[in-house]
Amino acid sequence: MNSSFPLLKLPILVFNTVVSNLNVFELVSLAVCSKRLRFQCKHFRNTAVLKKQIEKFHVEFSTVCRIRIKFYPSLTSELAFQVEKLKEERTKCKNIFEDVYISKVWSPRVNQIAHHEWYPLDEPFVSEYSQSVYYSNCAIPAVSSMVSFLSDLFSVPPTSLCLNFDLFKKEEIDQIMTLYCDRQTADPIKQFEMRDAKKEKEETNTELVISIIARQNATTELKLMFKPSSDFQFDFNSLCKTPEFLEFEYSYWINWEQAINMNSKFILYFLRSNFSNSDFKSLVEKWKSGWTPKWKRIMIESCETLDIDSYIIDPIIDIPMTNSACRSFIEQNDTIHAFKFEMKISFAAGEIIKNGYLISRPDKSIATVAVERNRIGWFIIQPDEPDAKFVASAHERTFYL
Amino acid sequence: MTSPASSSEVKYLIESSEGNTFDVSGAALRQSNTFNAMFLNIGADGPIPFTDYNEATLKKVFEYCEHSVNEENYSGPKHQDDLSKWDLNFFNEMDQKMFIDVINASNFLDIERLTSYCCERIARMLRGKNTQEMIKVITLPTAEELEAKQKVEEKKAAAAKKVAEKAAETAEKTETLEELPVQQLVQTTRNKLTRKYLSFSNE
Numbered sequence: 001m002n003s004s005f006p007l008l009k010l011p012i013l014v015f016n017t018v019v020s021n022l023n024v025f026e027l028v029s030l031a032v033c034s035k036r037l038r039f040q041c042k043h044f045r046n047t048a049v050l051k052k053q054i055e056k057f058h059v060e061f062s063t064v065c066r067i068r069i070k071f072y073p074s075l076t077s078e079l080a081f082q083v084e085k086l087k088e089e090r091t092k093c094k095n096i097f098e099d100v101y102i103s104k105v106w107s108p109r110v111n112q113i114a115h116h117e118w119y120p121l122d123e124p125f126v127s128e129y130s131q132s133v134y135y136s137n138c139a140i141p142a143v144s145s146m147v148s149f150l151s152d153l154f155s156v157p158p159t160s161l162c163l164n165f166d167l168f169k170k171e172e173i174d175q176i177m178t179l180y181c182d183r184q185t186a187d188p189i190k191q192f193e194m195r196d197a198k199k200e201k202e203e204t205n206t207e208l209v210i211s212i213i214a215r216q217n218a219t220t221e222l223k224l225m226f227k228p229s230s231d232f233q234f235d236f237n238s239l240c241k242t243p244e245f246l247e248f249e250y251s252y253w254i255n256w257e258q259a260i261n262m263n264s265k266f267i268l269y270f271l272r273s274n275f276s277n278s279d280f281k282s283l284v285e286k287w288k289s290g291w292t293p294k295w296k297r298i299m300i301e302s303c304e305t306l307d308i309d310s311y312i313i314d315p316i317i318d319i320p321m322t323n324s325a326c327r328s329f330i331e332q333n334d335t336i337h338a339f340k341f342e343m344k345i346s347f348a349a350g351e352i353i354k355n356g357y358l359i360s361r362p363d364k365s366i367a368t369v370a371v372e373r374n375r376i377g378w379f380i381i382q383p384d385e386p387d388a389k390f391v392a393s394a395h396e397r398t399f400y401l
Numbered sequence: 402m403t404s405p406a407s408s409s410e411v412k413y414l415i416e417s418s419e420g421n422t423f424d425v426s427g428a429a430l431r432q433s434n435t436f437n438a439m440f441l442n443i444g445a446d447g448p449i450p451f452t453d454y455n456e457a458t459l460k461k462v463f464e465y466c467e468h469s470v471n472e473e474n475y476s477g478p479k480h481q482d483d484l485s486k487w488d489l490n491f492f493n494e495m496d497q498k499m500f501i502d503v504i505n506a507s508n509f510l511d512i513e514r515l516t517s518y519c520c521e522r523i524a525r526m527l528r529g530k531n532t533q534e535m536i537k538v539i540t541l542p543t544a545e546e547l548e549a550k551q552k553v554e555e556k557k558a559a560a561a562k563k564v565a566e567k568a569a570e571t572a573e574k575t576e577t578l579e580e581l582p583v584q585q586l587v588q589t590t591r592n593k594l595t596r597k598y599l600s601f602s603n604e
Binding site: 003005006007008009010011013014017018019020022023032033034036037094102103104105106107 | 497501504505508516517519520521523524525526527528529530531532533535536537538539540541
């Protein structure tokens with residue numbers, strides 16, 4: 001039989017069965033061959049089952065703009081595109097949309113990567129298909145065209161955006177925010193990450209930063225990874241949405257009251273803070289006296305050593321590792337309100353040792369207060385359900401202290 | 402032999418587009434879900450008309466079904482490397498036209514195993530290729546071909562609509578499908594499939 005085949009002459013259901021045998025990069029390659037193929041590939045992907053395969057659709061505007069789609073768990077694949085300035089002659093490239101080019105011999109680099117970043121040597125492994133796309137004029141419209149194409153092909157909007165804001169002009173940022181974050185957008189992104197690339201002595205454009213934070217409306221995750229001046233201020237009550245997870249890479253500008261009263265539904269991480277040992281102690285005391293915050297978990301990188309043993313005035317018993325995640329063990333010992341533990345967690349990057357206490361209140365609430373490397377403090381309000389597993393967390397910052 | 406049967410000894414007469422008839426065993430025919438839906442429980446009175454396909458194509462399709470009668474139940478697509486020598490010969494001796502006809506017939510008759518192997522074979526031509534190589538493999542239709550195809554599809558859709566309306570009228574008059582004459586039953590089922598196909602491609 002010939003090595004060519006009139007694929008578009010097949011009935012649509014047969015076409016779908018053919019493309020179901022291709023990997024995600026081959027599907028993208030096929031879809032850029034012609035408009036008709038793009039329509040048919042989109043049609044194939046446009047089922048509820050296939051839409052559910054997409055775990056994350058990430059767009060990054062940075063020194064190099066990137067697009068990444070994670071298909072998991074039913075497909076263990078990842079697509080990664082770098083959007084770069086065209087250096088080759090245009091004749092060597094194929095123009096797929098307005099000002100977006102691919103090499104005529106466009107085939108992917110394939111890597112096997114671990115699904116869990118913290119365990120790079122452990123299964124499950126994911127096939128990462130990566131390749132470059134090019135633009136000749138401006139990066140933002142090229143990224144947007146590629147994102148729209150992938151979004152249309154896989155029938156999902158982008159879920160995550162990273163913006164390195166000081167690499168772009170105000171008008172460009174405005175364009176990006178309009179495309180992905182505006183309340184008017186049908187599917188605004190759920191995770192927003194804000195970075196800067198400035199050098200140590202450069203000033204941050206405070207007005208611009210505030211306008212970006214106020215304009216984004218992430219619901220799942222908000223990460224502020226830039227380094228503002230120490231007098232920077234932002235009223236977090238003015239956020240459009242309350243994210244479930246909030247992380248500050250540089251939190252020295254946030255005061256303690258603002259931190260513990262923050263409106264995140266679940267998790268708060270404050271790195272490089274000005275919070276002291278007495279601040280963290282006051283949190284434990286406040287909770288013991290009956291106060292319950294809106295969040296469930298807080299992590300602080302304190303500016304001084306955290307002496308958590310000095311926080312506990314109740315009688316203490318040691319709790320074995322096997323029982324440290326067990327509500328029933330604590331409830332059996334109702335005269336004791338502090339259970340001391342030591343926990344070791346191993347990651348590829350190293351081992352984290354947590355020293356801490358499970359503390360309980362008369363209303364049967366249980367919380368964990370723990371410290372790592374003397375300066376990373378955790379306070380976790382444990383779930384109330386009788387069979388729920390106790391939560392323990394880790395952050396890579398611990399490895400750098 | 403055209404009576405309802407469960408025994409593999411039973412033979413059915415198949416009619417091709419040329420009007421020729423030939424025998425196929427019940428066991429082979431039962432690999433076709435279309436056949437199972439139409440005739441398995443009610444039997445066929447006369448030759449079964451698969452008149453959209455020529456004799457050579459139908460014989461090729463049922464040759465595959467006869468061969469795989471004794472294979473284990475189909476459990477999803479197999480990689481080409483796992484195909485037997487017989488399977489490979491079966492595919493290799495077809496030219497492209499015959500291959501397309503076999504896929505179309507297999508798709509209409511809903512023979513999962515054969516359709517799946519054919520599709521995997523086409524996917525293999527695309528796998529690992531860059532875009533330029535893919536374009537060469539696919540042989541994209543010209544604008545004229547696309548226009549002609551669209552016209553044919555529109556005609557088919559109009560014809561199918563008419564037939565569907567007629568079938569709906571007939572269905573109102575007939576209490577159960579079992580009471581329909583075989584020829585009409587074939588047509589009604591085909592119409593249903595056509596409508597399903599059309600609604601799918603119009604989404």
